[in-house]
Amino acid sequence: MKITVVGAGAVGASCxxxxxxxxxxxxxxxxxxxxGYAEGKAMDLMQTASLNGFGTKITGITNDYxxxxxxxxxxxxxxxxxxxxxxxxxxxxINAGIVKTVSSSLIQYSPNTxxxxxxxxxxxxxxxxxxxxxxxxxxxxxxxxxxxxARFKYRLAEAIGGPISDVDGMVIGGxxxxxxxxxxxxxxxxxxxxxxxxxxxxxxxxxxxxxVGGATLTKLLGTSAWxxxxxAVSAMVQAIACDTKKVFPCxxxxxxxxxxxxxxxxxxxxLGKNGIEDIxxxxxxxxxxxxxxxxxxxxxxxxxxxEL
Ligand SMILES: NC(=O)c1ccc[n+]([C@@H]2O[C@H](COP(=O)([O-])OP(=O)(O)OC[C@H]3O[C@@H](n4cnc5c(N)ncnc54)[C@H](O)[C@@H]3O)[C@@H](O)[C@H]2O)c1
Ligand SMILES: O=C(O)C[C@H](O)C(=O)O
Numbered sequence: 001m002k003i004t005v006v007g008a009g010a011v012g013a014s015c016x017x018x019x020x021x022x023x024x025x026x027x028x029x030x031x032x033x034x035x036g037y038a039e040g041k042a043m044d045l046m047q048t049a050s051l052n053g054f055g056t057k058i059t060g061i062t063n064d065y066x067x068x069x070x071x072x073x074x075x076x077x078x079x080x081x082x083x084x085x086x087x088x089x090x091x092x093x094i095n096a097g098i099v100k101t102v103s104s105s106l107i108q109y110s111p112n113t114x115x116x117x118x119x120x121x122x123x124x125x126x127x128x129x130x131x132x133x134x135x136x137x138x139x140x141x142x143x144x145x146x147x148x149x150a151r152f153k154y155r156l157a158e159a160i161g162g163p164i165s166d167v168d169g170m171v172i173g174g175x176x177x178x179x180x181x182x183x184x185x186x187x188x189x190x191x192x193x194x195x196x197x198x199x200x201x202x203x204x205x206x207x208x209x210x211x212v213g214g215a216t217l218t219k220l221l222g223t224s225a226w227x228x229x230x231x232a233v234s235a236m237v238q239a240i241a242c243d244t245k246k247v248f249p250c251x252x253x254x255x256x257x258x259x260x261x262x263x264x265x266x267x268x269x270x271l272g273k274n275g276i277e278d279i280x281x282x283x284x285x286x287x288x289x290x291x292x293x294x295x296x297x298x299x300x301x302x303x304x305x306x307e308l
Contacts, residue, residue, distance in 0.1 A: 001024065001025045001026055001027075001072050001073075001241045002025070002026065002027045002028075002029070002070060002071045002072055003019060003025050003027070003028045003029070003071060003072065003073045003074075003075070003237055003241070004028075004029045004030075004031060004068040004071040004073075004074045004075070004106065004110070004113075005019075005028060005029070005030050005031070005074075005075045005077060006031045006032075006074065006075065006076050006077060006078045006102050006106065007031075007032060007076065007077035007078035007079065007118075007119070008030045008031070008032035008034075008037050008038035008041040008042075008060065009032070009077065009078075009081075009226075010081070010223070010224075010226035011077040011081075011118060011226045011229045011230055011233070012030060012032070012041075012075070012077040012078075012230075013030070013041045013045070013226075013230075014226045014227055014229065014230025014231070015075060015077065015118075015229075015230040015233040015234055015237075016028045016030050016041070016042075016045060016058055016230075017045055017048075017230065018230050018231050018233075018234035019056065019234045019237055019238070020045060020048075020049070020052070020054045020056040020058055021052050021054055022054075022234060022238055023053075023054040023055060023056060024238055024241050024242055025056050025237070025241055026055075026056065026057065027056065027057050027058075027059070028056055028057070028058045028059075029058075029059050029060075029061060029067055029068050029071065030042050030058060030059070030060045030061065031060075031061045031062075031063065031064075031065070031067070031068060032060075032061075032062065032063070032078070033062070033063050033078070034062070035062050036062060037060075037062070038060035038061055038062060039060035039061070039062065040060065041060055042058045042059050042060030043060065045058045046058050065105040065106065065108060065109050066109060068106060068109050068110060069109040069110060070109070070110055071106070071109075071110040071113050072110075072113065072114065072240075072241070073113060073114045073115075073116065073237050073240055073241065074106045074110060074113045074114070074115050074116070075115075075116045075118060075233055075237065076099055076102055076103060076106075076115060076116070076117050076118060076119055076125075076129075077118040077119060077233075078098050078099070078102050078119060079091065079094065079095035079098045079099060079119035079120070079125075080094050080095060081120070081218075081223050081224040082120070082218055082223075082224055083218070083222070083223065084218050084219045084222060086218075087176070087177060088120040088121045088122070088175070088176055088177075088214070089121045089124075089176065089302050091119075091120050091121060092121055092124060092302060092305055092306075095119050095120060095121075095125060096124075096125070096128055096306060096307075098119065099117070099119050099125045099128055099129065100128060100129075100132050103115060103128075103129045103132060103133050104132065104133065107133050107134075107135065113135075113139070114139045114140075114141065114240055114274075114275040115129055115133075115135065115139060115140050115141070116141050116142075116143055116233060116236055116237065117129055117140065117141070117142045117143065117251070118143050118229065118233060120175075120224075121175075121176065121302055122142050122143065122144045122175045122251060123142055123144065123174050123175055123176075123251045123263075123264045123265060123266070123299045123302075124264075124299065124302045124303050124305075124306065125142070126140060126141070126142030126251045126253075126264040127253070127263065127264040127299075127303050127306070128306055128308075130253050130264065131306075131308050132308070137252070137253040137255070137276070138274055138275045138276040138277070139274075139275045139276075140253065140264075140275075141236065141250045141251070141252065141269075141271070141275060141276055142175070142250060142251025142252070142264055142266070143229070143232055143233050143236060143250065143251070144174075144175025144249075144250075144251055144266055145170070145171050145172060145175070145248060145249025145250055145251070145266040145267075145268075146232040146233075146235060146236055146248045146249065146250065147175075147213075147228055147229050147232040148171035148175065148180050148182070148210065148213065148249070148266075149169060149170050149171045149248075149249055150228055150231070150232060151171075151210050151213035151228065152169045152170070152171050152182045152187070152206070152210040153167050153168070153169055155206045155209045155210050155213075156169055156187055156189075156194055156198075156206055159198055159202050159203075159205070159206050160189055160194065160197050160198065162189060166189050166190050167187065167188070167189050167190075167194070168187065168188050169182065169183065169184075169186070169187030169188070169194070170182075170183050170186065170187075170249050170268060171183070171210060171249060171266070172249050172265075172266045172267055172268065172292070173265065173266050173291065173292055173295035173296075174251075174265060174266060174295045174296070174298055174299040175251065175266060176295075176298060176299075177211060177212055177214070177215055178211070178295075178298060179294070179295035179298045179299065180210065180211045180266075180295070181266075181288065181291045181292065181295060182206070182207045182210045182211065183288065184203050184206070184207055185285065185288070186282075235248070236248055236250070236271060239271035239272065240271055240272065240273060240275060241273075243272045243273040244271070244272065245270050245271070245272045245277065246270070246271055247268050247269065247270055247271075247280065248268070248269060248271055249266045249267060249268050249269070250266065250267070250269045250271070250276065251264045251265060251266050252264060252265070252267055252269050252276050252279055254267070254279075257279045257281055258281065258284075258292055259289075260292075260296050263296055263299060263300060263303065264299070265292075265295065265296055265299060267279055267280070268280040268282060
């Protein structure tokens with residue numbers, strides 16, 4: 001299994017590290033436009049192999065896409081991250097050009113690959129990859145919901161005062177400060193609805209903290225987060241590489257699902273060796289449907305800024 005990660009910055013390197021540590025891929029190629037940068041990150045990571053006990057070979061490349069040939073999965077993290085006070089949507093001007101060029105270069109050498117889009121504004125960048133490549137829709141997957149759901153579980157466990165491993169929950173909708181929809185109604189602590197343990201007010205606080213999870217970290221770090229994003233991508237890559245059929249909320253191109261068309265939005269999907277193997281249509285209540293509509297409108301407004 002050959003995985004290419006474009007962008008050897010904070011998220012790309014973290015993603016490569018987690019993939020290697022989980023030891024399910026034979027090869028990870030890290031590619032960056034900055035001369036020598038991916039080579040340096042790859043060498044540093046390879047020097048952890050004997051310490052962390054993995055056999056994955058990580059190589060670093062400066063912009064030579066021929067070295068990415070025949071990748072099974074390609075991850076796009078190239079582009080600029082936001083600074084405190086910015087929204088993800090403000091990154092579109094620079095990142096759209098980068099994502100468009102990178103995706104067509106990847107496909108030139110790996111025409112059958114599966115692409116995971118990470119660069120922000122992610123739902124719009126995933127849409128752009130759909131519109132600018134001829135890959136089938138199940139092979140283009142946006143990463144947002146896996147990360148947002150991990151943050152939701154962190155906040156739920158914190159509020160409950162129990163272990164994160166005991167809580168389950170999912171965030172659907174757009175990967176934006178206002179568009180995320182943490183499904184509090186369906187979240188559980190070991191199968192018991194979380195509303196049994198938390199007041200409505202506390203649950204609303206969990207919801208709000210989850211939605212601004214990325215902005216909170218950006219304010220603390222001065223740039224956006226990388227550990228949980230890298231872990232979220234690596235979990236998705238593992239589900240594809242090992243054909244686990246695990247369910248993650250991912251940004252998928254919708255063709256009628258949830259009542260939407262021609263938009264990439266976060267919905268629960270089954271991930272396996274073919275990429276998105278199924279989109280799960282969960283029954284939402286009226287308030288959740290209204291939130292999805294509002295979230296989709298927000299993503300649509302950003303999509304309209306693209307020059308397709
Ligand atoms: N979807 C998500 O959940 C999620 C999570 C975290 C970060 N992000 C996004 O991921 C992107 C990367 O974040 P980061 O913190 O790793 O940024 P970073 O600045 O640390 O790394 C980005 C890397 O991309 C490289 N790059 C730029 N243009 C390139 C090109 N044309 N070809 C190859 N490489 C190129 C840069 O040289 C840099 O090393 C940002 O857009 C950020 O908003 C998304
Ligand atoms: O918040 C950001 O800008 C980066 C990323 O989308 C995140 O949620 O961490």
